[in-house]
Amino acid sequence: MARSAGSFVFVALGAVALNATALPPARAVEELRAADKEVVEKGYRADRLRGSKVRNERKEHIGVIVDVVVYRDLPAATILQVGGFLGIASRLIAVPLKSLVLDESGSDIVLPGATRKALETFPAFEFRD
Numbered sequence: 001m002a003r004s005a006g007s008f009v010f011v012a013l014g015a016v017a018l019n020a021t022a023l024p025p026a027r028a029v030e031e032l033r034a035a036d037k038e039v040v041e042k043g044y045r046a047d048r049l050r051g052s053k054v055r056n057e058r059k060e061h062i063g064v065i066v067d068v069v070v071y072r073d074l075p076a077a078t079i080l081q082v083g084g085f086l087g088i089a090s091r092l093i094a095v096p097l098k099s100l101v102l103d104e105s106g107s108d109i110v111l112p113g114a115t116r117k118a119l120e121t122f123p124a125f126e127f128r129d
Helices: 002-022 037-041 116-120
Strands: 053-055 061-069 077-082 091-096
Touching: 061 091, 061 116, 077 116
Parallel strands: none
Antiparallel strands: 053 061, 061 077, 077 091
16 A cells, blocks of 8 residues: 555656646736827828938938837837838848937938948848748
């Protein structure tokens, strides 16, 4: 009887250890809450930014916003189509959204310090589907 009780304890401890390693660590559940309406109303809608021309501070055309990519806990990025002529031989690059200076309407978008030559050094961006 003592042997079977010891075997049972050994098997039970083994099962507990197996389950402990198989389960992902528990995540703290955040409280469900609404976004601050006043803050959100001051933001820029991504669909309105898409297709917008981006210029530098000298009003030179730099590129066009193709998309805005958001991350869970990281700053958003703006995908720009740069270079080429009428979209031919152009490429995509990613710049932090916070690098852009937008006016109140979001219609005048400036990327300070940007030149076509400087943006040629940025790595090309490709969407993964």
